[in-house]
Amino acid sequence: MFLVSWWFAFLFRIMRAPDLIRFARDAATGNPLRTSLLVLAMAIGVAAVVVLTALGDGARRYVVGEFSSLGTNLVIVLPGRSQTGGFNPGNAITSTPRDLTIDDAQALLRASAVHRLAPLAIGTSEISYGGRLREVMVAGTTADYTKVRNLKLAQGRFLGEGDWRRGAAEAVIGARVRDELFGAEAALGQLIRVGDRRFRVVGIMASTGQGLGMNTDELVIVPVALAQAMFNSNTLFRILVEANGREAIEAAKAQVTEIVKQRHEGEEDVTVITQDAVLATFDKLLGALTLAVAGIAAISLAVAGILVMNVMLVSVTQRTSEIGLLKALGATGATIRNAFLTEAAMLSLAGAVLGYLLGQAGAALIRQLYPVFPAYPPDWAVVAGLGTALLTGILFGVLPARQAARLDPVQALAKR
Amino acid sequence: MSAALIGLSGIERIFQLGDSEVHALRHLELRIDAGEYVAVMGPSGSGKSTLLNLLGLLDHPNTGTYRLEGRDVTTLSLDEQARVRSERIGFVFQSFHLVPRLTAAENIALPMTLAGIDPAQRAVRVTQALKDYGLSDRASHRPNELSGGQRQRVAIARATIMQPAMILADEPTGNLDRATGEDVMRLLEELNRHGVTLIVVTHDAVLGARARRQLLMEDGELRHDSARQASNA
Numbered sequence: 001m002f003l004v005s006w007w008f009a010f011l012f013r014i015m016r017a018p019d020l021i022r023f024a025r026d027a028a029t030g031n032p033l034r035t036s037l038l039v040l041a042m043a044i045g046v047a048a049v050v051v052l053t054a055l056g057d058g059a060r061r062y063v064v065g066e067f068s069s070l071g072t073n074l075v076i077v078l079p080g081r082s083q084t085g086g087f088n089p090g091n092a093i094t095s096t097p098r099d100l101t102i103d104d105a106q107a108l109l110r111a112s113a114v115h116r117l118a119p120l121a122i123g124t125s126e127i128s129y130g131g132r133l134r135e136v137m138v139a140g141t142t143a144d145y146t147k148v149r150n151l152k153l154a155q156g157r158f159l160g161e162g163d164w165r166r167g168a169a170e171a172v173i174g175a176r177v178r179d180e181l182f183g184a185e186a187a188l189g190q191l192i193r194v195g196d197r198r199f200r201v202v203g204i205m206a207s208t209g210q211g212l213g214m215n216t217d218e219l220v221i222v223p224v225a226l227a228q229a230m231f232n233s234n235t236l237f238r239i240l241v242e243a244n245g246r247e248a249i250e251a252a253k254a255q256v257t258e259i260v261k262q263r264h265e266g267e268e269d270v271t272v273i274t275q276d277a278v279l280a281t282f283d284k285l286l287g288a289l290t291l292a293v294a295g296i297a298a299i300s301l302a303v304a305g306i307l308v309m310n311v312m313l314v315s316v317t318q319r320t321s322e323i324g325l326l327k328a329l330g331a332t333g334a335t336i337r338n339a340f341l342t343e344a345a346m347l348s349l350a351g352a353v354l355g356y357l358l359g360q361a362g363a364a365l366i367r368q369l370y371p372v373f374p375a376y377p378p379d380w381a382v383v384a385g386l387g388t389a390l391l392t393g394i395l396f397g398v399l400p401a402r403q404a405a406r407l408d409p410v411q412a413l414a415k416r
Numbered sequence: 417m418s419a420a421l422i423g424l425s426g427i428e429r430i431f432q433l434g435d436s437e438v439h440a441l442r443h444l445e446l447r448i449d450a451g452e453y454v455a456v457m458g459p460s461g462s463g464k465s466t467l468l469n470l471l472g473l474l475d476h477p478n479t480g481t482y483r484l485e486g487r488d489v490t491t492l493s494l495d496e497q498a499r500v501r502s503e504r505i506g507f508v509f510q511s512f513h514l515v516p517r518l519t520a521a522e523n524i525a526l527p528m529t530l531a532g533i534d535p536a537q538r539a540v541r542v543t544q545a546l547k548d549y550g551l552s553d554r555a556s557h558r559p560n561e562l563s564g565g566q567r568q569r570v571a572i573a574r575a576t577i578m579q580p581a582m583i584l585a586d587e588p589t590g591n592l593d594r595a596t597g598e599d600v601m602r603l604l605e606e607l608n609r610h611g612v613t614l615i616v617v618t619h620d621a622v623l624g625a626r627a628r629r630q631l632l633m634e635d636g637e638l639r640h641d642s643a644r645q646a647s648n649a
Contacts, residue, residue, distance in 0.1 A: 014532050015529065015530055015531075015532050016529075016532050016534070016535075018535075019529045019532075019535075023529070026517050026518065027517070029517075030516075030517040321513065322515055324513075325513045326526075326530065327474070327498065327501075328472065328474060328501060328507045328513075329501070329502065329507070329527045329530055329574070330498050330499065330501045330502020330503070330527055330530055330578070331498060331502075331530045332494070332495045332499075333494060333495070333498075335530060409474040410469045410475050413513070
């Protein structure tokens with residue numbers, strides 16, 4: 001009989017997994033406050049990862065999207081030499097050694113890879129109509145600007161073709177400028193004063209809404225020569241070049257650089273960037289930002305992990321006599337360790353799932369509030385968040401579980 | 417003569433309390449045969465609880481050997497000892513030691529759950545046990561919904577569910593009134609009549625007198641063994 005019992009024990013000495021899970025679940029639900037606090041802490045950690053990465057990645061997608069809408073196959077020429085070769089924000093304020101002129105821009109049209117281009121001069125000025133006055137940004141450019149930038153007109157027409165160095169006293173105004181200056185009145189054909197010059201309104205830009213780069217809603221567009229005269233400057237802010245196609249971008253870049261170099265006495269004093277380079281830079285920058293906020297959010301997961309450990313340690317202390325009993329009833333150390341580990345894993349899993357749902361709800365709320373902002377958490381962040389939650393929960397559950405498994409049954413039973 | 421279930425020889429158990437040593441058990445020699453009904457008595461601190469823990473493999477002697485069913489169990493690994501507890505030993509405690517969040521049925525099933533016995537077999541045995549101990553209508557009650565007597569009956573059902581060779585009862589009636597305690601003792605004695613070795617620790621002389629054999633402990637030593645006296649006489 002003794003032998004039979006030994007054989008029997010050999011066959012069935014491990015607690016069955018469903019029993020283990022049910023036991024751990026009952027132990028967890030036996031103390032609802034403790035359990036819900038723990039699950040909440042874990043949930044907040046995971047939700048933070050999901051929401052913050054959704055914000056970071058949303059910002060990245062938003063910027064990338066906006067840059068793509070800037071125009072296609074774009075090569076941008078800006079005055080001044082950037083040492084790094086790539087795009088950096090310092091380009092915007094570098095001093096100009098030699099002006100980038102309208103003649104330079106016109107010369108670029110000779111390049112075979114260039115489809116069309118638009119020079120751009122930027123400044124601020126006052127605009128007035130019928131006693132109403134406001135400060136606006138004035139862009140001086142040429143007829144191809146709308147085509148290069150993929151912009152649409154709401155009414156009228158854009159600046160006419162003609163001599164770039166002269167230009168008619170015509171202006172195209174942004175949707176917001178129109179609203180503020182003219183209200184319900186018809187704007188087309190009216191004369192407005194910009195700075196000390198008078199312009200006739202020939203067109204109104206379609207509203208673009210909030211956008212990166214330049215928002216045309218609050219812009220007044222005039223012929224480039226007139227803008228330069230108004231700002232008393234010969235230099236251009238940018239030349240926007242559209243290459244013949246995607247594969248022509250590099251050729252266009254090389255040709256543009258070469259032409260400007262020749263025109264500037266062999267000195268390469270402009271920076272030519274492609275949209276791809278700008279995009280890549282922003283993509284990298286905002287990707288790093290997302291990673292950084294994910295890292296910060298992960299700290300809250302580590303904190304939640306430590307909380308798991310703490311709570312499980314308290315639980316071991318509270319359930320000392322139960323552990324003693326289980327040992328008396330024949331539970332091995334491994335069984336008890338598994339029971340506590342299972343409990344920690346279940347709590348972490350519940351917290352992770354709850355946090356995932358909360359995070360997705362939060363991201364959905366952000367998308368609801370800001371429809372243009374694509375706040376979707378990236379897949380890697382969701383996987384990493386859930387994984388980290390489970391891992392920390394189990395990792396920090398090991399110590400309490402081992403402590404429980406090592407309890408001396410006599411002392412554990414004596415404790416009430 | 418029946419086979420020796422328990423054989424203790426040269427058992428010493430010393431506790432370290434600060435820098436003083438306490439001899440909880442001294443040169444203990446004891447043999448208990450299968451099917452015996454033994455009461456271990458003595459004042460508190462006499463070592464009777466230590467003896468019970470030792471017999472239940474919850475505690476280990478500093479020296480000496482403990483043979484259970486002919487096998488030296490002092491040298492077994494912790495896991496092997498756990499298995500012996502699971503298969504051969506049933507515990508009944510003064511304070512019942514039921515798991516409060518589990519129902520009566522689940523408490524009774526606990527040793528089988530821990531041993532990994534399949535649920536269908538568990539259900540059959542628990543149903544039978546509930547019937548045997550008059551708890552059928554209490555199966556889904558939690559311990560706090562049971563009377564003291566019912567709790568101890570659940571505990572006894574749990575102790576016997578694995579069909580152990582012996583039951584170790586530590587003051588099984590200590591938390592019960594006389595009438596309920598009487599019921600519980602009758603249950604335990606009924607088990608003993610069916611062949612289970614019953615060892616009861618108590619300091620209640622009336623309770624001890626019901627056993628066929630009395631052991632009296634004092635200062636960690638076995639002062640009196642009614643069986644030995646009888647054989648000597």
